[in-house]
Amino acid sequence: MSHFYKRAWCTVSQVYHNKNLLLEILICLDSNLPDKIFKKSEEDLELEVKRRLQNNRYLIVLDDVWDIEAWKGLEATLPDNRNESRVILTSRNRNIAAPLGELDAGPHFIRSLRHDESWDLLVGKLFPGKNSHPPELCGLQGQILEMYQGLPLIIIVLTGILANEDKCGWKQIVESLSSNVLFCTEQCIATLDLSYKNLPDHINPCFLYFGAFPEDYEHNPKRLTWLWVADGLVQKAESNSSEDVANGYMMDLISRSLVMVSKQSSTGGIKACRIHDLVHEFCVRKAKEEKFMQLACGYDELYTLNMQHNLRRLCIHSEPEHFCMSRLFVPTIRSLLFFSHGKRYNGPMFNISFIFGIFKLVRVLDLSQVVLDSTFLGEPSLLVLLRYLAVLVDSNSIASSIASFPNLETFIVV
Known part of the structure; x- marks a missing residue:
């Protein structure tokens, strides 16, 4: 990696905006970007990226x-310096490679793991640092390898299940999965479903909460556990604080290979985490099935939303103006999370004070991707149950009345 002077990793996903991709590249190139960068136009950001990569x-x-x-x-933003610079694209869609024939190298199709590689991955995850493994596992080797066809994600999820079960029950778990003749994505969903069923009941809702966020979202673990606590998903314990209990839930999900650590702090702690796309798909599907939360993505879904009876959690992924104009009337809502399409870093201010009159029972309100005007914090007395509030406002405009939210536990200004 030291061969390259400048390096950046940019996750594109199905829903993307060029401006956000450019900013993601710039953040990788320089973690201490000045605030003025985030206010630049897309054209200016293209020039900024090209300037930083030129002659490197x-x-x-x-x-x-x-x-x-x-x-x-x-493509036009990335200069051809003729100095062995490289651009790598990854995709699950093979058709993406066809129009890229003019590139120096053709597509590299990732093969499935061989049986020996699959077995090494399974054993290494279950018994790290050990050269031997119990006979209960050896007896299932052929069945496991045939069933999972060298798919790494499924093997890793299976290890998360087996690691939290008694060895005597391993055969029953493997046979319950192999009884279904499923392949690829369907096989993975079946494995995830078993892993979900083996979670302690009190952790299930916290796991489904990952489905509220956009695909490929990188989570701040501390902020996520604050959300769990404010939403009432964390059991109280006499000897530990709610935050410590929530951290225990997070470590449990990581130990089961359902959540991946994407960044570590200098002290060895967890700085950021994420979930695989298929795990995200499972969370969205299961949350809807269990009426845990409802997701509305884009203009059409927002305006044709068929509300569940007694809906408690609503997650919106849309343009800020569409959300503001929708005037959604869902008085049963306890948690409302909004994620912006394309205007996260810059854009006009919005007045969404209508929330105060409609969502009076709300306990969690995350509007950190909508640029709010100063009037938003002017009527806090109507949201007496609010525990968690995240907003994107000018810090100088925060009303003094913020102190009158009687139950507020977490207040985040982005």
Whole structure:
């Protein structure tokens, strides 16, 4: 990696905006960007990226590309310095590779793991640092390898299940999965479903909470556990604080390989975490099935939303103006999370004070991706149950009345 002077990893996903991709690249190139960068136009950001890469040998990874237009939108921004710079695209869609024939190297199709590689992965995850493994596992080797066909994610999820079960029950678990003739994504969903069923009941809702966020979202673990606590998903304990209990839930999910650590702090702690796309798909599906929460993505879903009876949690992924104009009337809502499409870093201010009159029972309100005007914090007395509030406002405009939220536990200003 030291061969490249500049390096950036940019996750594209199915829903993307060129401006956010450019900012993601810039943040990788310089973690201490000045605030004025985030207010620049898309055209200015393109020039900024090109300036920082010009005459430098660089490596850019565009991960999880679903649409060739994502590459076309960035291609002109990446200078051809003729100095062995490289751009790597990853995709689950083989058709993405076809229009890229003009690149130096053709597509590299990732093969499935061989049986010996699959077995080494399974054993290494279950018994790290050990050369031997119990006979209960050896007796299931052929069945496991045949069933999972060298798919790493499924093998890793299986280890998370087996690691938390008694060895005597391993055979029954493997046979319950192999009885279904499923392949690839369906096999993975079946494995995830078993892993979900083996979670302690009190952790299930915290796991489903990951489905509220956009695909490929990188989580701040501390902020996520604050959400769990404010939403009433964390059991109280006499000897530990609610935050400590929530951290225990997070470590349990990581130990079961359902949540991945994506960044570690200098002290060895967890700085950021994420989940695989298929795990995210499972969480969204299961949350809807169990009426745990409802997700509305984009203009059409927002305006044709068929509300569940007694809906408690609503997650919206849309343009801020569409959310503001919708005037959603869901008085039963306890938690409302909003994620912006494309205007996270810059845009006009919005007045969404209508929330005060409609969502009077809300306990969790995350509006950290909508630029709010100063009037938003002017009527706090109507949200007496609010425990968690995250907003994107000018810190100088925060009303003094914020102190009158009687139950507020977490207040985040972005």
